Amino acid sequence: MNETMVCAVGNVATQPVYRDLANGASARFRLAVTARYWDREKSAWTDGHTNFFTVWANRALATNVGASLSVGDPVIVQGRLKVRTEVREGQSWTSADIDAVAIGHDLSRGTSAFRRPNKEGDTTASPRPEPNWETEPESRSLDVSQQQPEAAGVM
Numbered sequence: 151m152n153e154t155m156v157c158a159v160g161n162v163a164t165q166p167v168y169r170d171l172a173n174g175a176s177a178r179f180r181l182a183v184t185a186r187y188w189d190r191e192k193s194a195w196t197d198g199h200t201n202f203f204t205v206w207a208n209r210a211l212a213t214n215v216g217a218s219l220s221v222g223d224p225v226i227v228q229g230r231l232k233v234r235t236e237v238r239e240g241q242s243w244t245s246a247d248i249d250a251v252a253i254g255h256d257l258s259r260g261t262s263a264f265r266r267p268n269k270e271g272d273t274t275a276s277p278r279p280e281p282n283w284e285t286e287p288e289s290r291s292l293d294v295s296q297q298q299p300e301a302a303g304v305m
Contacts, residue, residue: 154231156248158183158203159256162223168216177212179219181205181227181248205229207250214267215253224256 160183168177185198205227207215219225229250236243255262 155228155251156231157226157228158248159226160184160203160224162219162221162225163202165221166215166219168212174209175212175216177207177215179205179215181225201246203227204245204247205250205253206247207253210267211250211253217267218255219253224259226254226256228252 158181160181163180163182166177166179168175181203182200183203184200186195187198188194189196227248227250229248229252232247232249234245234247236245
């Protein structure tokens with residue numbers, strides 16, 4: 151199918167509106183995308199034109215959008231672009247919507263804490279310990295021939 155897929159980087163401009171409909175959850179919000187460029191005369195970054203998109207999310211994505219996003223959050227949105235033109239009260243209106251496939255916080259502009267939603271009735275999930283990713287300082291590391299073998303435990 152020929153669809154126009156886009157990836158837009160911007161800020162959440164309106165509070166997401168969540169609706170629980172008969173055919174599944176739905177959420178929408180406005181996304182502000184502002185181009186920035188280096189102005190040589192001013193020797194500074196300058197904001198360009200701002201484009202606004204209405205972002206639509208469905209099902210599980212809609213539920214997570216409602217719980218995760220708020221106005222001002224920097225986000226990355228990937229989805230199908232839909233441009234519509236209508237005539238309202240004698241005037242022509244054009245709107246650009248994104249039917250989102252994926253939405254996430256822009257980690258180049260801040261941090262985020264990811265949490266998986268709990269599935270109803272799932273009591274078997276237990277938190278896994280965080281692995282230790284740090285390497286030992288060289289002064290404390292042993293030569294391979296001096297290392298003691300660790301006992302393997304079977305659970």
